[in-house]
Amino acid sequence: MPGARVIAEHVTRAYGASVVLDDVSFVVEPGELIALTGASGSGKTTLLQLLGSLDRPTSGSIIVGDTAVHRLSRPARFRRETVGFVFQLHHLLPTLTVSQNVQLPLVAAGVRRRERSRRALELLGEVGLADRDRALPGDLSGGERQRVAIARALAGEPQLLLADEPTGALDSVASERVWRLLVAARERHGTTVIVASHDSMLAEHADRGLSLVDGRLVSGSSDGGAGEEAA
Amino acid sequence: MTALFAPLSSLRRRPGRTLLTALGTALGIATIVALLAVAGGAEHAAGEFYSLGASDLGLFQKAAADPTTSVLSTTLIPKLRRTPGIADATPLLLLVGEVSRAPGAIVFGADPSGFLTQRLVFSSGRMLTSRRQIVVGDQLARQLHLAVGDTLRVHGRPLTVVGIYHIGVAYQDQGAFVDMPLAQSIAGMDGETTTIAVKLGVTERPAAAKRTIAQRFPGLTVIADAQEATRAGANAQLVSNAALVIAVLALLIGGIGVINTMLMSVVERRSEFALLSAVGWSRWQVAGRVLVEGVVTTVIGAAIGLPVGVLGADWLVSELGAQEFVAPRTTAWGLGRGLLVGVLIGVLGGLYPAWRAARVSPAQALAQG
Numbered sequence: 001m002p003g004a005r006v007i008a009e010h011v012t013r014a015y016g017a018s019v020v021l022d023d024v025s026f027v028v029e030p031g032e033l034i035a036l037t038g039a040s041g042s043g044k045t046t047l048l049q050l051l052g053s054l055d056r057p058t059s060g061s062i063i064v065g066d067t068a069v070h071r072l073s074r075p076a077r078f079r080r081e082t083v084g085f086v087f088q089l090h091h092l093l094p095t096l097t098v099s100q101n102v103q104l105p106l107v108a109a110g111v112r113r114r115e116r117s118r119r120a121l122e123l124l125g126e127v128g129l130a131d132r133d134r135a136l137p138g139d140l141s142g143g144e145r146q147r148v149a150i151a152r153a154l155a156g157e158p159q160l161l162l163a164d165e166p167t168g169a170l171d172s173v174a175s176e177r178v179w180r181l182l183v184a185a186r187e188r189h190g191t192t193v194i195v196a197s198h199d200s201m202l203a204e205h206a207d208r209g210l211s212l213v214d215g216r217l218v219s220g221s222s223d224g225g226a227g228e229e230a231a
Numbered sequence: 232m233t234a235l236f237a238p239l240s241s242l243r244r245r246p247g248r249t250l251l252t253a254l255g256t257a258l259g260i261a262t263i264v265a266l267l268a269v270a271g272g273a274e275h276a277a278g279e280f281y282s283l284g285a286s287d288l289g290l291f292q293k294a295a296a297d298p299t300t301s302v303l304s305t306t307l308i309p310k311l312r313r314t315p316g317i318a319d320a321t322p323l324l325l326l327v328g329e330v331s332r333a334p335g336a337i338v339f340g341a342d343p344s345g346f347l348t349q350r351l352v353f354s355s356g357r358m359l360t361s362r363r364q365i366v367v368g369d370q371l372a373r374q375l376h377l378a379v380g381d382t383l384r385v386h387g388r389p390l391t392v393v394g395i396y397h398i399g400v401a402y403q404d405q406g407a408f409v410d411m412p413l414a415q416s417i418a419g420m421d422g423e424t425t426t427i428a429v430k431l432g433v434t435e436r437p438a439a440a441k442r443t444i445a446q447r448f449p450g451l452t453v454i455a456d457a458q459e460a461t462r463a464g465a466n467a468q469l470v471s472n473a474a475l476v477i478a479v480l481a482l483l484i485g486g487i488g489v490i491n492t493m494l495m496s497v498v499e500r501r502s503e504f505a506l507l508s509a510v511g512w513s514r515w516q517v518a519g520r521v522l523v524e525g526v527v528t529t530v531i532g533a534a535i536g537l538p539v540g541v542l543g544a545d546w547l548v549s550e551l552g553a554q555e556f557v558a559p560r561t562t563a564w565g566l567g568r569g570l571l572v573g574v575l576i577g578v579l580g581g582l583y584p585a586w587r588a589a590r591v592s593p594a595q596a597l598a599q600g
Contacts, residue, residue: 054509055594080511091506095244108511136244156511 003030003192004065004082004159006051011060011070013046020046022215023060028194030159033186035206036196042212044196048162051194052083065159080108084153084191086182088165090145092137098124098148099133105156123151127181143174150181154189161185163195172201179205242527248496249528255488256532256576257539262484264540264561264569265547266477271560272548287437288429289454290320290444299325301425307448308427316435316443321345322424324414329386330407336371337406338385340414346430348408355379356394362413366394368404385409386417401558486580493525493584497591505593514589521588525581526574533573537566 006028013021021043028034038044049055050062053075062069064082072078079085084105092101102120103111111119124130127147129140137145146166153161163182167175183205186193194210195202203209211219242249290311295301303322311320324340341348343358351358351366356379359366365385367377372395377383381392390409397404415421431440437455444453497504504517512520544559 049594052509055592074513076508076511076513076516079509085509091502091509093241093503093506095241104507104512105510108507108513108516152510 002159002190003032003186005030005063006160006192006194007061007063008047008051009061009063011047011050011057011062013043013050013055014058020215021050021057021212024212024215024217025060026210026217028192030192031186031190032207033183033193033205034195035202035209036194036212037198037202037209038196038212043215044212045164047212048164048194048196051160052085052162053078054085076108080105080156082159084156084158084161086146086149086153086161086163086166088168090137090142090149092145092148092152094137096136097133098129098135098137098140101137101148102152102155104152109156119155120151123154124148126154126184127151128177141174143170143177146170146174146178147181150178150185154185154191157189158191161191161193163193163197165197165199166195167197167199167201175199175201242524242531248492249531252488252492252496252528253532253535255492256529256573257536259484259486259488259576260533260536260569260573261540261543262477263572264537264565265543265559267565267568268541268544268559268561269547270473270475271562271565272544272558287431287455288440288444290427290429290448291425291452291454293450293452295452299327299425302420303424303427303451305422305424307451311427311429311444311448314443314447316432316440317429318432318435319346319430321347321428322411323347323426323428324411324418324420324424325426326385326414326417329417330371331384332375333371335405337402338365338414339403339406339408340411340418340424341408342411343408345428347428351394351396351398351408353394353396356392359393359408359410362410363390364393365390365407365409366396367392367407369395369397370401370404371407374405383407388413388417486576488580490580490583493521493528493581494587497521497584497588500588501591504588504591508591508593517591518585518589521585522578522581525584526577529573529577529580530570532576533570536573537569540569541566 008027009025011021011024012019024043024047036044036047046055050057051064051069053069053072057070060070064078067078067082069075069078092098093104096104099117099120102123103116106116106119121130121133124133127150129144129147129151132140132144137148140148146169150166153163161182166182167178170178179199179201182193182195185191195206209219210217290303290307292301292303305322308320308322311317321342322340322345326338326340328334329338330336343360348358353366354369356366365383367375367383372378372392375383377392377395379392379395382389383392384390385407411424415423429440429444431437441453441455444451504521507517507520508514541559541561544561548559
């Protein structure tokens, strides 16, 4: 599934009087790997949530592929068919095995059990954890859990992969492996990838950067250098 | 099918919460099964009481709360015998609480030559022939270790046991028969009886006989079968209604328990439901998962509650000292109702928590970790 173009126009998100995102506009081309940077509280997580339809903008529009995300009446379907999420805290369900965790988006999509298992094993192979498919998340290291979370995010063959501080809780070796997986996902599947991170390694892997300061986009033009913006 | 995805894994890996929820349900179901069994036994016993075992019809005073409070004149008996379709009629006077060694035993005052006493089958001894004699049901004899020749006091009067019988009607096998004039003397009901048992002609239909008796004797209640008896007796009806009320209360208590436990579980697992929502599960799918978990948990609760209820019914009757009156009746339908109630508790108790789970905001819950 090729990556989706992402268009944000004048996106604002406010909680009462508190404006978290203020008139943010940008375009991400299909297959790009974008570094979303900014200090804590600058609005990175909120922007990812709006792009992934976990939340709605107070005003403005967001188009992902052919979908007007800001107007979605059935966001679950959009998330299931178009978006993959990787969270800082991985959010694996502790009572399910690694394979069952990877299968969760496929369960929602109604994929048959045998096919689900096959695809979960294939994805776990891609992240180097094929032999841990029956383990519980509690038996894995932090880096391994994040790799499982990436496999889960890719299970639905998303056009847009959103990652929020995916290496925030990992050491440098584990972080490097996660970055390689995100880059591989983009290269292998053509997925559009937007990563919010403080990690200095992000600059080495991203095509370009979007930088937020106090909810406003201060840099993000397609001809800007990723190195200077993502640092 | 989404809701069916690995629900057992989730329940198995949270054994403490699963067990607590299941036990809450089990308690409700056990209560219901036990109460239904006791109520069923009480209704059956009341039915036997009214239908008088071997007779075709039992006659009572209209509006009497139960058979022991009915008062009928014995002058009705010859009139009844002359009524078309009636082959015989015989008085029966019920005395309760007159045997101090077995307060639950009922002593029946009867005509020794009447058709009811003629049906007693003696395992030892014979039918009574005088006012100072008594014949005892085999269960009461076993309970009091009585044999022919022993003395049994009724209302303080020493009576000689001359026979031990079995008739297959619980109340009568756990009771005793004395001569009618003695029973009338003890009850202070000279010329009266509590009940009249009626035997119909071979070709007579009970419904037709009931109509005839109702027309000719408007002050009588005519009982033809045990179920009708249960409906007719105010006390039996009270037992039945009380059982229903308590069953509904048990359902409510069980349901509230399940709602509470499942709601706590939903609050505790907000991030889990948020994650499911984030990876594309619809609200219906999330709610379905919670509901399925609720039903599976309550079915586990039912599996515990059903046998506990059956054992609990015997225990309840024993603790209440009512084993002489009531033998709990556990029927397949009674157990089925318990199971049905369990599933209902699971579904109804899971509805609100499921609704709450479906409304978890993924953005907020995941941001809170």
